[in-house]
Amino acid sequence: MFISVVIPTYNRLPILRQCLQALERQETGGPLQAYEVVLVDDGSTDDTVRWLDAHATAFPHLRLILQDHGGPAEGRNRGVEEARGDVIVFIDSDLVVTERFLLHHATALARAWDESGDRLCFTYGAVINTHNFEAPTAEPHKLRDLSWAYFATGNVAIDRRVLEQSGLFDTGFRLYGWEDLELGERLRRMGVRLVRCPEAAGYHWHPPLSLEQIPDLVRVERERARMGLVFYRKHPTWRVRFIIQYTWLHLALWELLTLGGLINERSLRPLLRWLIRRGQAGLAMELLRLPLNRFGVRALHAEARQQGHLVG
Template sequence: MSEMLWSVVVPTYNRLPILQKCLAALEKQTITAPYEVLVIDDGSSDGTVEFLTTHHDRYPHLRLLTQDHAAAAAARNYGIDSALGKYIAFVDSDITVNPEYLQAHTETLSQGDKVYSYGRIINTTNLESPDSEPVPPIPIFTAAIFDTCNLAIARQWLLAAGKFDTGFFQYGWEDFELGMRIKQLGLKRLTCAGAIAFHYHAAFSIDKMPRLLDLEEQRGRMSIIFYQKHPTWEVKLMIQKTWLHLALWGILTLGGLLNDRTLKPLLSWLCDRGKSEVAMEIFRIYMNWYTVLWMYRNWERERKLLFD
């Protein structure tokens, strides 16, 4: 039997509809080398484990792992520890990839030893056919140093860096923090235009606003852990804890006068007319202001709760 080349690590929590799309796409890979797909169920209550157990014949590359709910960092570490492949690709369970995904990452990683490969991310609200989203002819890449939506790396470097820090117990920053340690090992990020991830987000609606703001609070709280581990100007820019960001988002929201209450009529009007993506981008401006202001107001109190 040939040595396993790839282990695709897919943590999931209550995302069965889009997870099925994710796994179907991973079964269509053009690569001829052996690969496995490790789904780590993080305590789902939506029937994910039962479905994958009874429909295993649909996904011959699948290896199912389960754990009690412990968040994405622990789930990814479980996948890393269990992986049989030389390389690991991280694919979130709301991601659908193109057929050339693993082959493209393989070719990129062959360019050196101390490198990792970062692919393209296309956002979509199309649950039925996420990979039908138009792909821009000119590749656009994020400045994110280590985004697990579409990233591939040799397993040895994840082990050398110490894997994900499970101290990040809420939403946000655990992948970027690992990226800082990967960077300290001297690895270089290479872009991989041929590996495309279609990232599904449910269309914005007014009822999602409280949940979105709760996630921003979680991200603000995890920013404290991130900065505690890496107290640098680079991290301050990442988490937006600077006077520049406070001023920028303050100006764009008129000092917070444009907020979840005052924007609601406009956002409702846009959603009613099928412009939910525009509504989301407008609300995102307030979300940035909300996060930055939350950090400035709660940083010391939360830091003491977390570390004192």
């Protein structure tokens, strides 16, 4: 098995360094004969390309592909087109993995192929969220790290031919969100099975919450709402409605949990500031999710009304 790790990146140089260094330390053997890392720079405006050019000898497995800024869907498609492997692993550029990460994916895939007699499956590794920049892989597994998504590109491995038969990612998803789950819906309809592989763990680093991040987090929710409707137009099912929270039930839920909007990003600021100062940025983020979810669901319904959609 020859694995191509496909990674789109945009202005993530500090954590990208750790991501690439970890991928250079991968063990091979058993079903994993060789691997490469296909990094697609999506028009970064920081020092990503300059730094990679200066340190090229430190990354013998790396192939750097450059494109104008077009979003992660376009970047992943470009990476698959350039890849030489028969298996594609998707991770994000802020994910740091352990030394047997690829070997665990390869072993689980090979076992699943043998058991089923076909390659209609993909492996889904664990993603552990962490704020620990110096040692991200030291983060313990937490209950809130569990994901019920069917297909998410933070940590998956799939046969290249199966992936290509699905049609790859829809580049209509140019803003934040849903392009991987939309591809997952097409894979599901093809009968592609999910094989969980928690041993293939990736540590997803993101900076601890600061109050300065709030406007950007609100912007992301607005983009998710717009892309959520793109998802729903392609797959107008109740399953997708629940995935993107496009129901009156979700609207009522977040109105209730935020007391009709009394609990919002402004009213929470003093409490968030207090928690952050006491090293509880994770708890602060969980509290902030309440008004963010309300904002996102309301933005989704407002966008739907503007586009002439009705929801039951």
